[in-house]
Amino acid sequence: MSETTVTALNDADRAYELDRAHVFHSWSAQATLDPMVITKAEGSHVWDAEGNRLLDFTSQLVYTNLGHQHPRIVSAIQDQAATLCTVAPQFANGTRSEAARLIASHTPGDLNRVFFTNGGADANEHAIRMARLHTGKHKVLSTYRSYHGGTHLAVNVTGDPRRWPSDNGSDGTVHFFGPFLYRSPFHATTEAEECQRALEHLEQVITLEGASTIAAVVLEPIPGTAGVMIPPAGYLEGVRDLCDRHGIVFIADEVMAGFGRSGKWFALEHADVVPDLLTFAKGVNSGYVPLGGVAINEAIYDTFTDRPYPGGLTYSGHPLACAAAVATIRAMEDDRIVEHAADLGDTVLGPGLCELADKHDWIGEVRGTGAFWAIEFVADQETREPLAPYGGSSPEMAAILAACKRRGLLPFVNFNRIHIVPPLTTTVQEARQGLAILDKALTEARVSAQ
Template sequence: MKQIDDGQIKKDDQHYVLHAWAKQKNIHSKMIKKGEGVFFWDESGKKYYDMCSQLVYLNVGHNHPKLMEEFRHIGEIPLAAPGFATASKAELARKIIEVAPKNMAKVFFANGGADSNDHAVKIARMATGRYKIFSRYRSYHGATFGAGNLSGESRRFVVEPGIPGFIKFDTPYLYRESIDFESEEAATAFYLDRLNNQILYEGPDSIAAIFMEPIPGSNGVLVPPKGYLEGVRKLCDKYGILMICDEVMSGFGRTGKMFAVDHFDFEPDIMTFAKGVTCGYSPLGGVIVSEKVAQYFDDHVLMTGLTYSGHTVSAQIGCATLDIYKEEHLIDHAAAMGEVLAERLEKLYRFASVGDVRHIGLFAAVELVKDKATKEPLIAYGLDYGKDTVGLMSRFVGLLSENGFYTYSHESSVMIAPPLIITERQINEAMDIFENVLAQFEKNDLFADQTVISK
């Protein structure tokens, strides 16, 4: 590609590119000129800690030498349509099954997270002969029409009225629950009882699947109360419903284990993945199905497909990525670094604006509030997109960024999910920045400033 100067690139970007989830006027996107490990540099030479791994996918960090080397060999592979057996697709499927829960048997490859979820819905409907799909409020499953309907948060409003038979239920969100449960077990019993009722009201025989992020990510890293996911599994078994876990964000080491479900005592019937399988070096996603679901398709046609299912290049990058997790012991490292991060996060409660801190491995969110006693959120539900583009959270993450801590926020939660290769020293340096910015915001009473929130 010929060299184009930065000014022209930025002008063309503003002129010709539609940017997701944003009003287009006044978008001035930065550029990434260089990336290395947990750092990247913009066009002015400014250095940032990438504390959200771009969109929580760059688990192995920027510019990983092994993946860059793999790209140099890409030209040697013949491209092949999905009907062909290819070395990279076959090897990647085997490698994924080797690290997936024991009951998992086969992989259908897709292009990213949302379409993987769409395919999982189709697979569940075919395998059960039922049509209803349960998913949760406070979840994000992607932006295609199907995944948009699965999603429970406000980004789904644009695809409504929704697909008939897509039913929502509550995510346990103990910090914002009006009931003060005496224990996590009591909360679990409450939410499972409600879900059981809802299944009965909807008619269990019509429900194909319960779809959930085991630990909702974008919606604030909502780690479930003890026994909750195991309880959902039992309800699924009781009513013949398939349990589908969306591991698009939580999979491949993010939580300190290979998959988030590995922290719990159950196995799902279907799992979806994307992001960490290639760490975004090439787009890829997929659906992993259990032996039982796989067997159904021995004698029934799998009525779904994609031109790029198991794309040769992406699958090769996927194989190399999975090797890196193993060779560099990244999952164990993420667990160890998760403990370092946890220690820093727990200390944030001393700040008046920090309402709740949730974390598991290198997957964390800091929820900010206007008032700790009333828990009044910085941004009311649903005001995230459009209405708060110049509001408090944008200014807070903007100030973080100015200070070299790059991340994003959703509603009142700030995401902290650095590349899994981060070191103890780097975590401490980045969290020093976070605390300084928080202190600056509080000192200048910026969280109390309402003037721009209704724009």
């Protein structure tokens, strides 16, 4: 064993001890935690405390779109640090300005103004604040199967169980059912029926809540954490029409789906829809330095041309984060990363996952696009009973996860699903390797469960 490896392992032991002594982890019961120590990362791989190399099919929390330690991003951060590490948001600086220009060059329609935040949750908080001030209305509508962030308002807009402990029903948030044919709340049997009935349901919610009270509808164009549910054709266009008819701001949460994840720069491009506000984070700079933001259309921008916007952040448009964004977007353009993600989905991930579904009876459905896929695991394909309960886990899902890790794959697991969300730079060979590992892990876990 080399001296470098010994040092890394010793550092890993200390990292674990200090973590358990001092670090308070999110979304967790602290006493039951046994966190994996990551000692280094490169490209599509990470290394754990024992020196095992794992293929990262999580992109961490679905944000390392250009993989780990991308040389252009690392160099950009280093160069920026040598020139200007930080500057307060009231001053202009070239790196922030260029980041805003590059983002605006890819956002749809007239979303040409960018308000920078530190991440996705505060981006959604500020988008909602802008919508409320612009319309003079208060309520915000969002779907049950959704995730919009962990800050107070954002988590109340969220539709998954993480909302429950903080939801006192006092933040003006109202939830409705989005389309999801596999578990249709509308008893639909086709995508067309699901689309029509979901839009009729949303229109009824708007009518019963009172359009005069509703500031915004917040949607993930492709819900991410909730299950990578591709909306049926016509749904997003229908939401846009409802918002227009009722004077409601349409906020698109592209925090996870944006910047190439779905095989388009933004997931809305699959439907050719332009929202009033678009929130982003994660993939904008591959998560190398925290950064998020709101892209704003001209109508909402005009609301604040003479009226001060009552909001801001100390680190808004931080130079190190913006330098990482500039490098990320330029690398995506130069290396045709979005096109590669689309091709990866069309030729490797999509067909490969369908083959796994034909082979393994625990798989109820696979769905996705680009490098953005989910496998829905069920105990019974006929009844579609989930292999783990909503908001929880199960021995079967734990066995699948353990088998994947033993074989060198780090999967993204949520309830009864595994999300296939590798870096957009993942090679065809790496993608196939990951699917092969998953295939073997499913066989092993299924045999052990019998």
